[in-house]
Amino acid sequence: MELSGAEIVVQYLRDEGVEYVFGYPGGAVLHIYDALFNQDDVKHILVRHEQAAAHAADGYARATGRPGVALVTSGPGATNAVTGIATAYMDSIPLVVLTGQVASPFIGSDAFQEVDTVGITRPCVKHNFLIKRREDIAETFKKAFYIATSGRPGPVVVDIPKDITDPNVRIPYAYPSKIKMRSYNPVAKGHLGQIKKAVEMMLSAKRPVVYTGGGVIIGDAADELTRLIHATGFPITSTLMGLGGFPASDRQFLGMLGMHGTYEANMAMHDTDVLVAIGARFDDRVTGHVAHFCPNAKIIHVDIDPSSISKNVKVHVPIVGPVQKVLKDMVKVVKETRQQPEEGALKAWWEQIEQWRAMDCLRYDRQSSKIKPQFAVETLYKVTGGDAYVCSDVGQHQMFAAQFYGFDKPRRWINSGGLGTMGFGLPSAMGVKMAFPEQEVALVTGEASIQMCIQELATCKQHDLPIKIILLNNGYMGMVRQWQEFFYDRRYSNSYVDALPDFVKLSESFGHVGMRVERPEDLEGAMREAFAIKDRLVFLDVIVDPEENVYPMIEAGKGHHEMYLSPASELV
Amino acid sequence: MRHIISILIENEAGALSRVAGLFSARGYNIESLTVAPTEDVSLSRMTLVTSGSEQIVEQITKQLNKLIDVIKLLDITEGAHIEREMMLIKVKADRGHRDEVSRLVDIFRGRIIDVTDVSFIVEMTGSPSKLDAFINAVHEDLVVEVVRTGPCGIARGSKGLTL
Ligand SMILES: Cc1cc2nc3c(=O)[nH]c(=O)nc-3n(C[C@H](O)[C@H](O)[C@H](O)COP(=O)(O)OP(=O)(O)OC[C@H]3O[C@@H](n4cnc5c(N)ncnc54)[C@H](O)[C@@H]3O)c2cc1C
Ligand SMILES: Cc1ncc(C[n+]2csc(CCOP(=O)(O)OP(=O)(O)O)c2C)c(N)n1
């Protein structure tokens, strides 16, 4: 088959089985856009800002486990995409981002819309390429998809100079069925000796805790994890990124840990003697001050990336390998060994944990005449039967969604944890809805965050994406205000979101349905009405208590046992 | 502690900046970095000298290994090894100082490779500390210019760092 460079780009994507490309055209990619025009296999979703192209591809990837693909032009197209690329990088999400570049002879001459895309993105990609010859397109793409999706996944940028996609020069093309890279060989399994050592340590624990993270979701290991937890009877807590890796409705689940984690999860972390970390990276939002982190514990850590191990906290039994395979092996060893768990100690440990749990740390004022954001998320759970894909932006609403929407399945909770990118929510929800048009996709957002990518309401209209937007409108950058309340003596410097648009009219002007709720008693009815509208995007502006705070909270730099608790909880 | 890390890396445009960028982005310290293609032109060999606590050096080697272009690396300071650096040094050598300088060069087993009425260029290889010692031995006022390559190193014994 003889194809032009642009045709090779598109044909490769077809051969790779790519369903959707999220993108925005411009000079340097026009040849590729022309090649896209002539086929229907790869569907192009026209966003309204390149940041959204990357986030939408990212949302698609998080929900499906398949790589998300974005296509943007050179210069400003590429720089606009950088926030989205960095967001995916921090959360280890597989993306392939195709960026146009000025024609090869112009590179380095400050040509029109030239930026050093490879240089700018280098610190926030797993790898990047600048294609030099059209003969290299197919092989480079193969490498890009392979690198993005294997090992610890991440975004890969492929920068393509315009001359290489010239429609007038044709060369033979074949889909490269195999790829070999001598410099890149992700591990396939964990060391069995280490796994046995870990199991031995686990079964002799008196106060064990399993702490799981995004690696369980990324590595598709929810079933294996659930088996291990049930086989051992251990308590389990999860990071923000690991929610849904183990069913939240299961008694063994202690809720999220860390800065806004539950009392029982954080207290258990503080008192544990054997910590089993699985696909989690000891982030500072989770550990607090490392000197106070799990002061009495021996630590086992399963991670595919050796550089995650002993990075922030020294680990005693490292296991490098893919979490699915390692957990399979662990379950096997647990079942085969003659060693029994410390039943008596475990029972006492659970009694202690139940005492902590009885404090009901997530309690909030249910009698309030204002809509509490927690109540709004609980209502969302009720209305969607706990089975929606829930996307979120960044702020208090994100924490409320994480705490109050009990995720029972993996890949249902889509949020930016590592970079904490406001503006992620709406475009990521578009990616999820493209992937699962028959499923309910809800976006829980804030009035500040939603305005960062609000233009995507047009994309939702054009591509018929009936997302349900639940805006927890507190009129503040609530998360910022909360810190100012606690740590800056209530000096609310620039955290008030003044001059808000009328979100109902705004969404109507984009051709969507807008609704507003102001009283708790109207909320459930409004949500049911919103979700009953199957074929249209509904934007539900929920006016919530402007000064509600997220509890519990561990101040940055403090230990797990030093939590601020809600004035509504039993403890104060 | 000072560590010398030998790296085999794909000889591709940008490979060097990935390594250098890693060090600046993560705030690691680079004392020196030398690069050249190997007998296999598709491969470059780097020798990187860095220092830090054991934990930092462990992260450095893990992060380097994580770079897609890096094929293999070895912290040669973990075992017996040899390191050598080359220096070209231009020194003032007018009539009053010629003998003194050339005696020093002999003692340090250097070579004078360029001569004018008033100066020498001296070529010298050795361990970095030997080169330091030579510079210290020459009177400060006589040193015109110093160029050092930074060390390259190799592990002792029959085993090689190869593919
Ligand atoms: C406003 C705000 C508040 C936050 N508060 C909290 C909080 O209270 N609690 C909290 O937990 N987080 C919180 N976060 C999120 C936090 O910033 C981090 O993003 C999060 O804690 C990291 O989660 P993780 O450790 O699961 O790592 P991830 O970023 O999910 O990393 C996954 C780990 O798994 C490994 N991995 C990937 N694939 C595999 C595989 N196949 N096999 C084995 N290992 C694999 C990776 O190498 C990596 O080490 C907050 C974020 C924001 C924006
Ligand atoms: C792009 C970006 N800029 C700034 C921040 C810092 N920040 C974190 S939360 C937040 C406020 C979010 O307000 P809103 O969306 O209304 O959510 P709320 O906290 O009120 O629920 C800000 C400004 C960020 N995370 N991302």
Ligand SMILES: [Mg+2]
């Ligand atoms: Mg707000």
